[in-house]
Amino acid sequence: MYNKKAYELGSVRSVIRELFEYGKKRAAEAGADKVYDFSLGNPSVAPPAEVEEAIRDLTTTTEPVKLHGYTSAQGDQGVREAIAEYIRESFGVPMTADYIYMTCGAAAALTITLNALVADKGQNVVVPAPYFPEYKVFVEAAGAEFRVCPMRTEDFSPDMDAMEKAIDSSTAAVIVNSPNNPSGVVYSKECVERICKLLGDKSAEYGHPIYLISDEPYRELVYGGEAPEYIMNHYKNTVVCYSYSKSLSLPGERIGYIAVSPEAVDAREIYLAVMGAGRALGYVCAPSLMQYVVKRCLYLSPDIASYEENRELIYGALTKMGYDCVRPDGAFYLFVAAPGGDSEAFSEKAKEYGILVVPGDGFGAPGYVRISYCVAKKTIENSLPAFEALLKEYK
Ligand code: PLP
Numbered sequence: 001m002y003n004k005k006a007y008e009l010g011s012v013r014s015v016i017r018e019l020f021e022y023g024k025k026r027a028a029e030a031g032a033d034k035v036y037d038f039s040l041g042n043p044s045v046a047p048p049a050e051v052e053e054a055i056r057d058l059t060t061t062t063e064p065v066k067l068h069g070y071t072s073a074q075g076d077q078g079v080r081e082a083i084a085e086y087i088r089e090s091f092g093v094p095m096t097a098d099y100i101y102m103t104c105g106a107a108a109a110l111t112i113t114l115n116a117l118v119a120d121k122g123q124n125v126v127v128p129a130p131y132f133p134e135y136k137v138f139v140e141a142a143g144a145e146f147r148v149c150p151m152r153t154e155d156f157s158p159d160m161d162a163m164e165k166a167i168d169s170s171t172a173a174v175i176v177n178s179p180n181n182p183s184g185v186v187y188s189k190e191c192v193e194r195i196c197k198l199l200g201d202k203s204a205e206y207g208h209p210i211y212l213i214s215d216e217p218y219r220e221l222v223y224g225g226e227a228p229e230y231i232m233n234h235y236k237n238t239v240v241c242y243s244y245s246k247s248l249s250l251p252g253e254r255i256g257y258i259a260v261s262p263e264a265v266d267a268r269e270i271y272l273a274v275m276g277a278g279r280a281l282g283y284v285c286a287p288s289l290m291q292y293v294v295k296r297c298l299y300l301s302p303d304i305a306s307y308e309e310n311r312e313l314i315y316g317a318l319t320k321m322g323y324d325c326v327r328p329d330g331a332f333y334l335f336v337a338a339p340g341g342d343s344e345a346f347s348e349k350a351k352e353y354g355i356l357v358v359p360g361d362g363f364g365a366p367g368y369v370r371i372s373y374c375v376a377k378k379t380i381e382n383s384l385p386a387f388e389a390l391l392k393e394y395k
Pocket of ligand 1: 041104105106107108132177180181215217242243244245251256
């Protein structure tokens with residue numbers, strides 16, 4: 001006997017992983033220079049030098065028993081105080097260490113938050129498309145219904161009428177993600193205000209708070225335009241799920257945090273529920289060494305110059321060829337309308353040209369493909385003739 005649902009999840013590899021494995025195989029057969037792999041969102045920029053320095057310094061100057069020992073379940077007190085101060089200074093929110101919970105990246109932050117907020121099985125969590133595919137897995141594992149509301153294709157912002165219809169008295173939370181994976185879009189202030197107003201109105205109508213979970217692993221990856229809104233400043237019942245995976249290029253080190261708004265309804269109880277959910281899920285504590293490392297790196301700005309250069313290059317070249325896409329302002333993704341309209345068929349056809357792009361179906365956006373441009377600039381340059389030849393097949 002075993003858990004059938006877990007078996008199913010474990011047996012079906014994600015489309016992204018499938019493509020990544022295919023790319024490795026094809027590179028071994030045809031040569032790495034014949035494969036243009038845009039499948040994974042793995043940062044292509046090395047962690048800032050200060051991260052390496054902090055690791056070196058900590059491992060040579062700190063008592064190993066402390067450095068590698070357990071911290072408190074919610075994270076080291078000094079680390080949480082430093083993060084709370086950073087949030088207060090950067091965003092003007094009255095954050096304290098008592099509302100910060102250190103996690104193994106955003107994925108753990110999301111699963112813990114969902115398990116903390118979903119009160120019973122009849123509840124649902126509303127997610128605007130396009131969305132990070134793991135949300136479905138996380139929401140369903142927390143026992144809630146995963147409810148998608150469609151996007152506006154002009155700018156990939158949520159269709160507010162559809163969101164209004166999707167929310168009902170059983171909605172526990174809404175998840176937003178800006179800068180967005182897979183579209184690269186950064187929600188405008190007006191867009192954030194509209195979402196927050198709707199949630200405020202719906203909470204009042206149903207007589208209980210509907211929480212806003214803001215998934216922010218790409219917060220610092222923005223190009224040129226305005227910094228993304230800090231959602232807690234617009235809506236009190238917010239829980240932020242943050243990660244250093246992308247901002248410090250540390251995805252394999254598994255470090256991030258949950259920040260519960262101290263002004264949320266039942267803020268204390270929610271924080272304790274976060275602690276309980278983390279405990280029940282067996283997290284024990286986030287990696288200790290990495291907690292101390294990020295404490296020393298809080299004010300670093302990531303080096304996004306190469307991502308920005310890649311964005312200009314690929315967006316400019318593909319739109320000139322005739323591909324249809326919205327200019328992304330953040331993250332490192334471009335979401336392109338699949339020529340021919342069938343994203344899975346297009347992704348398959350692209351493989352024949354050595355191009356690996358992810359069909360949008362798993363992101364709740366059939367008809368689009370995601371291109372991750374966190375790759376070497378040469379990969380983009382070399383791929384352009386292949387993109388051009390591929391598009392000709394549809395003309
Ligand atoms: N949320 C989004 C939108 C992501 O794109 C990712 C990873 O790509 C995650 C969460 C998970 O990130 P982490 O590595 O911090 O668990």
